[in-house]
Amino acid sequence: MKIVLEICGMLREKFPFDMHAFDLPEHSTVNDLIRRIDGHVGSQLPGSVWNREKKFFRGPITLSIDGVVITDYSIELKENQHIKCNRFLIGG
Amino acid sequence: MSARYDRQVNMPGFGIKAQKKLQNSSVLILGVGGLGCAVATYLSMAGVGRMTLCDGDVVGLSNLNRQFLYTGDDIGKSKVDCAVRAVEKMAPRVKVGGINAYLTSDNADVVVPGTQAGSYSMVLDCLDSFDARKIAIQTCFAHNIPLLHGACEEYQGQVLYMDPGLKDYVCLGCYLEKKQASTPMIHPVWVLGATAGIVGSMMASMAVGALTGTRMLKNNRIYCYDGMCQEIGKLSAHRSAGCPVCGNLGSDAEQ
Numbered sequence: 343m344k345i346v347l348e349i350c351g352m353l354r355e356k357f358p359f360d361m362h363a364f365d366l367p368e369h370s371t372v373n374d375l376i377r378r379i380d381g382h383v384g385s386q387l388p389g390s391v392w393n394r395e396k397k398f399f400r401g402p403i404t405l406s407i408d409g410v411v412i413t414d415y416s417i418e419l420k421e422n423q424h425i426k427c428n429r430f431l432i433g434g
Numbered sequence: 435m436s437a438r439y440d441r442q443v444n445m446p447g448f449g450i451k452a453q454k455k456l457q458n459s460s461v462l463i464l465g466v467g468g469l470g471c472a473v474a475t476y477l478s479m480a481g482v483g484r485m486t487l488c489d490g491d492v493v494g495l496s497n498l499n500r501q502f503l504y505t506g507d508d509i510g511k512s513k514v515d516c517a518v519r520a521v522e523k524m525a526p527r528v529k530v531g532g533i534n535a536y537l538t539s540d541n542a543d544v545v546v547p548g549t550q551a552g553s554y555s556m557v558l559d560c561l562d563s564f565d566a567r568k569i570a571i572q573t574c575f576a577h578n579i580p581l582l583h584g585a586c587e588e589y590q591g592q593v594l595y596m597d598p599g600l601k602d603y604v605c606l607g608c609y610l611e612k613k614q615a616s617t618p619m620i621h622p623v624w625v626l627g628a629t630a631g632i633v634g635s636m637m638a639s640m641a642v643g644a645l646t647g648t649r650m651l652k653n654n655r656i657y658c659y660d661g662m663c664q665e666i667g668k669l670s671a672h673r674s675a676g677c678p679v680c681g682n683l684g685s686d687a688e689q
Binding site for chain 2: 350351352354355390400401402403404405406409410411412413414415428429430431432433434
């Protein structure tokens with residue numbers, strides 16, 4: 343199934359794409375998508391953005407679908423879902 | 435009413451009544467960095483009655499790209515002391531006080547509620563760490579005080595209103611996947627001064643609306659400012675019993 347990942351805000355400059363369609367097997371979860379991001383671009387991303395050991399973003403991020411944040415990464419994704427990825431900000 | 439406030443008092447829907455409400459309100463600003471300088475400036479100039487600034491830091495050279503309440507002469511001095519002086523000069527009608535300390539779990543129950551004679555109408559989170567924010571959220575919830583959160587980095591900002599007295603309470607931690615709530619921040623944080631100014635101004639504008647009753651702020655709406663394309667988006671979340679910040683507060687969290 344096709345899942346579109348859109349990179350937003352300041353992360354956009356650090357990713358090799360603004361938007362990318364991943365082809366994932368049926369019943370894939372958000373965790374599966376993150377593994378796919380690691381395989382696809384993990385090695386190209388700067389260490390300030392991607393933790394290669396943990397195979398995850400360095401620093402907090404939000405993933406959202408239709409304006410609602412996903413906090414459980416074990417949920418199954420659905421065909422053609424559009425996921426937006428944004429840095430969760432800490433500075434003041 | 436002083437002519438000082440004419441330009442806002444005469445705005446449609448504002449009026450003397452709103453100005454008086456602002457004058458009777460009291461705010462606590464946690465953190466007087468990039469956001470705190472903008473928030474303190476606009477709220478004091480708008481005519482908030484009482485303001486307390488809380489920060490344990492001293493002014494550093496790298497602060498001066500955005501923290502406009504300070505000058506080169508203030509380097510090494512307490513931010514709170516300098517900010518209090520600057521606000522008093524800018525807005526002499528405002529009763530401004532300072533707490534020269536960082537917010538911690540040890541002092542939160544004294545700092546956040548204020549004194550009985552002067553409890554706060556609103557707390558503004560201009561902090562720069564998730565741990566301190568967690569303390570602010572939990573303490574404001576316990577004392578039923580509305581909390582307006584802001585954060586900024588590089589060209590981006592976010593603002594979230596958390597009022598324990600309104601329905602659909604969702605805290606900042608509810609926006610994070612559980613494991614990420616303990617993710618350390620990346621130091622140092624880079625930020626454009628103008629970004630801090632815009633986000634701080636958004637906070638001040640929302641605070642004036644809520645304090646005067648001219649705007650009803652809603653819970654569960656995080657405003658995301660993107661200065662790279664000058665867009666403001668909105669995100670919402672579901673309150674979760676598993677939230678590391680508010681999961682054990684109240685009883686309406688989703689199980």
